[in-house]
Amino acid sequence: MTLFKKALFSFSIVSSAIVIYDLLPLDHKYLAVTDVNSQSTESIERVLPGEQFILSHMLNANGTLRTNLKSNKTTDPQTAVGHDALSESMGLWLQYAYEKGDLTLFRKNAEVIKNSFMKSDGWIAWKVNPNGKPVTTNALVDDLRITYDLYSAGTKWEDADFKKTADTITRSILKRQYVNNTFRDFYDYSKEWPSNVITIAYLDAFSIVNLYEQSKITEDAYQKTKKFMINLPLNNGFYPFNYHVNEGTYEYHDQVNLLDQLFVEYSTAKFGQKDSEFWSFLKKSFQDDSILYGKYDITTKKRAVEFESPSVYGLAILCALEHNDSEFAKDLYYRMIRFQTLNPTSEYYGGYMNYQPVDTHIFDNLVPLLAERKLYNARILQ
Template sequence: MKKTTIGVLLMTCLAFGFFVFGSFSGHADNADTLRFIQRSMTNKNGTLATYLKDETGIDSDEVRGREALSESVGLYLLYTLETNDQKRFRKMYRILDDKFLMNDGFIYWKLSKNGKAEVMTNALVDDLRIMNALYLASERWSVPAYKKTADEIGKFIGDHLLRSDTLVDFYDRTNSHTPGSLTLSYLDPKSLDILLERGHISQESFDHMLGILRNLPEQNGFYPKSYGVKNGNFRFEEEVNMIDQLIVASNRAQHFGEDTTFTSFLLAEWQNNGVVYGRYDSKSKKPTVPYESPASYSLMIQYAIQIDNKELALLAYERMIQFRTNSREYRGAYSVTEGNTHIFDNLLPLLSIEQLKNKDWIS
């Protein structure tokens, strides 16, 4: 299974004229985005479609059309926690329990648009996000079922995705296979705290993984992509994905504070280019693509909140909402190109805007 963080996003390509300021308006709001997702990005069985167009071909994440991802479940659950919406949380939990979850805590990372499992793999990053959301909901609303399910998911992770004291990217049920590497953007300290507290990983495993995050090497100010479990080596990429970089920076900030070098890079991009692009050359630090991404800007908002940098958060917010359409057909949607959009370019802004509201940085 090939699965990159947050999926492959439909991004607006400035160089090819896809992003036209005149066709976008700031009048649509987060409620419009939620309505768009419910109306246009929800399958008949209640699962969230990855693409608006059913005929969208398979992407580099091995996702096509209106297939549904566990990643969408977790992001939506986090959104309902930000809005304190028990009803919507409960509805998505039922979809998780009915469609994605097996009795032992295994979660299918992908379903067909009809809700059928056609792959037998999970995804660590998605499982951790869902587990976290369920524990938070159980504490807030005193629902024992949420805690029970979270414990089942956490136990499965500890039993099947741990190699040499390190969590790995996925588990394949067909042959009990796990990879020999960990994508570093999956390493979330909050999740490690929970797994340790609930007894799903040992203190030794916790210390080892937190040490990986603490001692991450950097090349020219950028983080590595992955960690090799057997040899302990870090793999860097010549072209870095800003989504991965932002998640790693945010995760590190949870325990170890701000990476001022990375923050300075982001602010310099705003000053020099007025935007932050989707990918950069790791040596020259120049953009390698002409596009931006609402999902990337939403992750920048989350990083800025983590390090308490209001200036950076509002820069990202103002740019992000310029991708939100005010047209009648797609009102509230982000990055609609040729009648198509990706769920993460809509879910992540939906979530980050509520986080900004709860921080009292926007009204």
Template sequence: MDKPIHRTAIAILIVILLGGCTWKQQQHSAQPEPAKPVLSGEYFMTHHLMTNQGMIQTSLAEQPTYLSESLGLWMDYLVRKKDQTSFDQQVDVLRTQFLLEHDLLSWQIESHQKSQVNALVDDLRVVTALQKADQLWQKSVYQTTAKKIAKALKDKNMFKGMLTDYYDASTKQTSHTITLSYLDPKAIKELVSLHLFTEQMMNNQLAILKNAPRQKGFFPKSYDIVKKVYSFDQEINLIDQLYTALYAERAQVDTSVIMKWLKTNFQKEGKLYGRYKLSTLQPAVTYESPSVYALVILYALKQGEDDFAKDVYHRMKELQIQDPLKPYYGGYMNEKDTHSFDNLLPLIAERELLNEKVIQ
């Protein structure tokens, strides 16, 4: 057989098999959704970073580490895809592996040891995914689990009435700072819908976003609840800034300066870098990040900038291994390794573009 034809035949077979895998999962769903093709990034996740128990490894290292961040992002993706079978598997992973005795999530599991510290951002993301699942599939375990975690956040993860970065169960101490990129209005509203927060409590949290000072349009990194002081980093970490901008938009805070800066830089350079110097707004690093591009896409969609979102998507996909015959097909690789975050966020962005019919 001619070699190019042979390669094409194998590639077509892989695509057919991927579609078959989706059908097999969906047919057992309580309320089956029409089968959706498995995205190449999803194939990479399930074949290279997921264990037989459904745990997501952070990298390809021999000694795996598992993060509540990965769990929450994967649950977010599965809700957007409406894949109940896979979502239920992750609910089991959540309850059996990540939940600590006091109902917060261990932020990291390493060498089979659970950290006794949680991360607010991850717990809120899981609560939001569970609440979305409850709306979709009305299964009691979703809301009961969400309420357990949310109540623990209220009881353990607050200082002077404010949500903070973490709670350390080993020392019974709560952080006194809040990172602005953790304050998702959508997630905090879920605490109200679960009857754990009042509207006033929610408004108190969002006031930190709404009252934040800006430097050249960019947000501070964190807020110290004791000192009542905002702190800026000398470098703009675009992951933090984009999450904060996305959440600020949800809180009806004007972020148009950031969007204009992103569009101008992308159109000029054809790319965006991971970090920029706050003083000069010049790149502080030479690398691109698929996670940055994914967040730009989600942020652009929020602002109705569909064309910009599509342009950034095409650049993001150039960083992905798209040849089905390559060993790490579908992955966003950094030479011979990767990070779950840099694969999960692009997957979420791609699914959202499909859901919004910006791409097909």
């Protein structure tokens, strides 16, 4: 079972939409509004259009984030659609609130996670359906990200409750998903067993470094994980998708999902690998085509699909920031926002919409929003 394989939400930009966007006056392509309601202890400069869209269109009644704008349904327990809520989304939303400096938004959603996703012992369901019923498995990367957010917020706002919750989740991770010196994808709470696979993109370096700095994992555990990531064997310049622990083997996909690759790149860069073959490929591909496609052929390195994804650009921006490449980050940003509805009169202002059909995926809104906020925090955008 692979919980990380959430399909890219493909976007086709019709020529009329491009024309409308290009005709908008420059000062209407980005509309900043003052946040008058926040109780944050930090000074919040602006509410970004993407945040406005999420607050207006992507919230369920219980405060969780819906996966899609439309309320589609599925009988596949391993798929999230419609108004299903994901721990992945909540972790990214927390991260955005932290980067924004919005304590009220952060605290509200930390409570949502505790009430809707988390058991008292710190285990977090990766999905909760619209009726509030959670699945019986979790996802390591989501739990790690949430602990990172909570520890960071606990330090920033000197909030002991945030750190206490992070400690509870961390204990669950280390008890259930760190087996024989290796992190595992998930833990099935009903069957009481962990996966014997680790999806490489699940090893979020920012969270793991933080756990080490918080003295939650040992020096040995930290160094082994870091070494594992830095020494990943490449296939034609691409990272493996996952590692089968019992067999000691890596798995590669014939069609490489760029999101998976970028998550790994983000972590290896954090661990100190700044000159990877994959990053060189990515930059050259964008230089040659002015586009990043959703998937590439592992053998030919040519695009395997025709679609782009705003979340790919958002994650590439985060990688560029980690590589201290502000010019590349800006180039990626201006390509990314071509997919955003920036007409302030539109019902879907701020959203990364697919207008055929009229729908969107929360991931394709959260990652670009987080990237944009980080660009402002870095003063790359003014």
